[in-house]
Amino acid sequence: MNVTQKLISSHLISGSMKPGEEIAISIDQTLTQDATGVMTYLEFEALGIPQKRARLSVSYIDHNMLQSGPENAEDQRFLQTIASKYGVYFSRPGNGISHQVHLERFARPGETLIGSDSHTPNAGAMGMLAIGAGGLSVAMAMAGKPFYMVMPHILRVNLNGRLLRWVTAKDIILEVLRRLTVWGGVGKILEYGGDGIKNLTLTERATITNMGVESGATTSVFPSDEQTRAFLKAQQRGSDWIPLEPDDDASYDEEIEIRLNKLEPLIATPSSPDNAIPVREVAGTPVNQVCIGSCVNSSFMDIMLVAGIFKGKRVHPDVAVTVSPGSRQTLLMISKNGALSNLISAGVRILECACGPCIGMGQAPPRGSVSLRTFNRNFPGRSGTPDDRIYLCSPVVAAVSAITGVITEPKEYFKRFTAHGLRSMVKLPQKYIIDDSMIIPPSKEPEKVTVERGPNIKPIPKKGALEESLRARVLLKVGDNVTTDDIMPAGAKTLPLRSNIPALSEYVFHRVDPTFSQRSKTVGSYVVMGGINYGQGSSREHAALAPMYLGLKVVLAKSFARIHRDNLINFGILPLIISSETYDSIEQDDELEFPYLAKEVREASELTFIGLKTGKTHKALHNLTEREREVILSGGLLNYLSGK
């Protein structure tokens, strides 16, 4: 078996490991973050279970860190008290980004993890099966229920050879994305191997598994080996280590190879993470802003690399530079070893250990300017600036460009200035500073804990059972690769409303069509039509819940992103697959009729609907498993469970 098969088979509850078949796996660990967490814990509460049943559950605060009104602080109080009551560890604001802290303190080889954040596969670096999911799926896993998924294809990515000095793990994942595109990983798990992996440290591997999400992959996984052991030992968790390698005769559904010594620094141009090209092709472009951090590139190694490059230098006067360390552990380490003072002396703005600019919580760049970021997503408008021009690159490219003021190829830079050995410039510690005082264990007397709920927390809206027949308007027709940032924008204005769906729903599709929410109120039931990879990006179930609250019944698309499709089903919205011809023949504002909606979901795999303007009959596929059909017919997972 390969590593993925070993992880799945040791957790398999039902189904068989044949690609395309639905399987259920048991879950050892769960994580949530605050922007998806409030809904997740409300959903968990609705399941009526006295304590969490997963082996370990952790609630992080890292997204919603700006308090421009009382909402965020009140939501955080809710999250802290409900964690204490139900047996969940609580990582306080300031302790760091969920994925980075989880890797440092909790991830364990051989285990499974479900997180209510799409970048949960960050922990795949640890030799664990770590999957992002909607909050309701995470609530179920906390309750000890299995996680359902279609058995993915396993794509082995062979990394052979050694990286050149100025090339980093970020360039490896940008190369993977260049080849796979933002939908080439859908239905797949990327398993890394080859002789090049032994030289990649654990956090470099996490950069790769983290951003593998951008290919649409279910997750990515590395074996657990000496690098894993060394990291765990330095985190004083040596006893959590187990070896986990593929068998010699392991087979894979597909294989690709990347020759590491042939790689050069890459950069993803606006506005998609798969737009990766060599840095040299855009070298010389003036830069206004450089943001270093986010869960993909904020480890101790990343920040030390950057601090080394800034040592004795100044940021360019035309560039605003921010650094957000991924965890308090990293911040403590760099404050003790002096690296922090290199950054401060260079003129870098130090932000707190949180998602920050990555989710539009501050640092929206000026219109028409170029912002260079070490992040994983540059979806249009995500930074908070309309028509933004965000480029994604490695911390090395970001740091040298911050100094020169233009996009800079590191090879050229290091020729002109110093000739540091880059990766070898960073000495990884034998022992990280361990201080878990910002991780609060759950109460030993849960019955005495009162959950504190602010007035911003509104009940979760519910849908009725699936209609026998439906008449609905195509309220919006969009193209390929529509993201959940398009459907339900995040950022400083909307994140405080994540626990208040009626208020949040005012912003559905706001960047695509500011009249959307208003128009939805005039039609009752509506349909949205999309192209390929509809709903790529985040795990936010709000991108299903809020449109559902406004009357969304069906999404017609050429294909769906995995997590968003699951979220639609969890909230009773029917995801239907249409052909390109059908897509082309239906326009926005057309009225559609589904005469046998529930009957066809119950009994068939094809659905019939009629375009009332043309009188034409169309067909769509639903691809629902037996369990998913039941959920849709009940009007969503919560209804389905309460009816059982």
Ligand code: MIC
């Ligand atoms: C993101 O990177 O898009 C987020 C914000 O972390 C989301 C979660 C959310 O919307 O709260 C994700 O990746 O799932």
Ligand code: SF4
């Ligand atoms: Fe936070 Fe950005 Fe990572 Fe999402 S991608 S978890 S917003 S740092």
